[in-house]
Amino acid sequence: MNTRLELVGGERQPRAKIGEIVELLVGAELPVRFSAYDGSTTGKEEATISLRLENERGLRYIATAPGELGLVRAYLAGDLVLDGVHPGDPYELMSIVADDLKFRMPSPDTALRVARGLGLGVLHRPELPPEEVLPQWQRTLKGIKHSKVRDAEAIHHHYDVSNRFYELVLGDSMTYTCACYPDLDASLETAQDAKYALVAGKLGLKPGDRLLDVGCGWGGMVRHAAKQGVKALGVTLSAEQAQWAQRKIEEEGLGDLAEVRYMDYRDVQESDFDAVSSIGLTEHIGIAQYPAYFRFLKSRLRTGGRLLNHCITMPNDRKRVERNGVINRYVFPDGELTSAGHIISVMERVGLEPRHEENLREHYAMTLRDWNANLAANWDEAVAEAGENRARIWGLYMAGSRLAFERNEIQLHQVLATKTADAGKSSFPLRPDW
Known part of the structure; x- marks a missing residue:
């Protein structure tokens, strides 16, 4: 399954497919359908809910903040599209993910190979959505916490x-x-x-x-x-x-x-x-x-x-x-x-x-x-x-x-x-x- 990833670091370095990397991190039994702008797909064919990664900017949001923060940034930017669920009530999707999605933390070596396979440019974070507030340490510049x-x-x-x-x-x-x-x-x-x-x-x-x-x-x-x-x-x-x-x-x-x-x-x-x-x-x-x-x-x-x-x-x-x-x-x-x-x-x-x-x-x-x-x-x-x-x-x-x-x-x-x-x-x- 991960042939492209195994080659990264050797003499030949083909571009990694995003769908393969998703399988590497969460397994092949993804409870929803996933597709990416590079043409790769994974997850259940018959799933009524699907996720579409539209462009590289969305990938960079996710790569620079693995987990829910990166996903939310990509979603708000319009780079990660949810189909089959209402944006005002995405409870069904979140329930499915909580029940069936098991994220596997990659080893440092695997993480490096994944980054190289995607291109190190994915580690350059795009501009944050305007609704996001500053991190805690930067907020301190605006006053002591709970002042x-x-x-x-x-x-x-x-x-x-x-x-x-x-x-x-x-x-x-x-x-x-x-x-x-x-x-x-x-x-x-x-x-x-x-x-x-x-x-x-x-x-x-x-x-x-x-x-x-x-x-x-x-x-x-x-x-x-x-x-x-x-x-x-x-x-x-x-x-x-x-x-x-x-x-x-x-x-x-x-x-x-x-x-x-x-x-x-x-x-x-x-x-x-x-x-x-x-x-x-x-x-x-x-x-x-x-x-x-x-x-x-x-x-x-x-x-x-x-x-x-x-x-x-x-x-x-x-x-x-x-x-x-x-x-x-x-x-x-x-x-x-x-x-x-x-x-x-x-x-x-x-x-x-x-x-x-x-x-x-x-x-x-x-x-x-x-x-x-x-x-x-x-x-x-x-x-x-x-x-x-x-x-x-x-x-x-x-x-x-x-x-x-x-x-x-x-x-x-x-x-x-x-x-x-x-x-x-x-x-x-x-x-x-x-």
């Missing part, structure tokens, strides 16, 4: 894409966090409302209470609480989110109880809140900043008040998100994840008392399924609003994240804690009452 300036830039990259784009993907709730499905047939909107009701119940919110919602997004939790008679303040680092949320508050006649501010949570001056909710913000904080983060949130609570932290986690402390992988370079710059156990430990160290914890990872897989379906259904308008590359990135990352939640590679934990009085009184019921 206010750099955090604001990271949030702007992800959330200030277009409010209309998010409306098309998220649906009427405009909620960009894990929903909670009361049953398998529940709609996305029903599940998002159920999530807010769950958070309100865990926090024990009642009319007249005061809530601080940090990283409030488009104000979903703030408006839900206000409708229950709670005075709610939300803060976000996204200017577009704050404008959308405040307009929605006024439209719904909640201005006397609800407010969303464009500001860093660290600049909130009010205190003695009955409850604090943090829904999907911890992922952006940075693990090293957790003690300061939870200490600050504790300082905003009255004694006896409750804090609910809802965030994506890793299944254990040993796994970490790749610092310069696709998610960090295209989706969540500076994002960091750790385990629920680590989060609980930090809460304890700053003097909070954890009282309840649960894992909702299956619910997040279902949430992402519905977001992908929305993106696919509204594809043309989404592309017109945010650009085709941005829409493609969202399709890929949501489908990949769905798969990761299903396979327990990432999780979603809600941790409820109290600011317990010095004498030990927690103001917490004997049994959960939500």
Whole structure:
């Protein structure tokens, strides 16, 4: 099979066929059909999904960043074409690849022979797609990691894409966090409302209470609480989110109880809140900043008040998100994840008392399924609003994240804690009452 490759390094050096090299790296039983611009093919003849490598630029993207980063670069540049799958929901392809594709790391000698066989020019990386952010070390030139300036830039990259784009993907709730499905047939909107009701119940919110919602997004939790008679303040680092949320508050006649501010949570001056909710913000904080983060949130609570932290986690402390992988370079710059156990430990160290914890990872897989379906259904308008590359990135990352939640590679934990009085009184019921 690899005759051309075996000859490389000898007297005769014919050009290697790309299909042969794919077989060398992933085996002859490729679960999809692959074809390349040099006329070579491999994989299942009868496959309904196929990949086409259109030109040498795509090959150079892949050769200079082997793995998912190079593939994504080629895909966004239009050099790697997917057939038989919708770009707004490529879950089927990603599931097949995860199940059946086994990448074989070549030996240094084989890698050198492959490079020579293709021509050393493939090791010259093309210009990166404009949607890709700088690697971590270059971002440091724009500010210390998780400083206010750099955090604001990271949030702007992800959330200030277009409010209309998010409306098309998220649906009427405009909620960009894990929903909670009361049953398998529940709609996305029903599940998002159920999530807010769950958070309100865990926090024990009642009319007249005061809530601080940090990283409030488009104000979903703030408006839900206000409708229950709670005075709610939300803060976000996204200017577009704050404008959308405040307009929605006024439209719904909640201005006397609800407010969303464009500001860093660290600049909130009010205190003695009955409850604090943090829904999907911890992922952006940075693990090293957790003690300061939870200490600050504790300082905003009255004694006896409750804090609910809802965030994506890793299944254990040993796994970490790749610092310069696709998610960090295209989706969540500076994002960091750790385990629920680590989060609980930090809460304890700053003097909070954890009282309840649960894992909702299956619910997040279902949430992402519905977001992908929305993106696919509204594809043309989404592309017109945010650009085709941005829409493609969202399709890929949501489908990949769905798969990761299903396979327990990432999780979603809600941790409820109290600011317990010095004498030990927690103001917490004997049994959960939500």
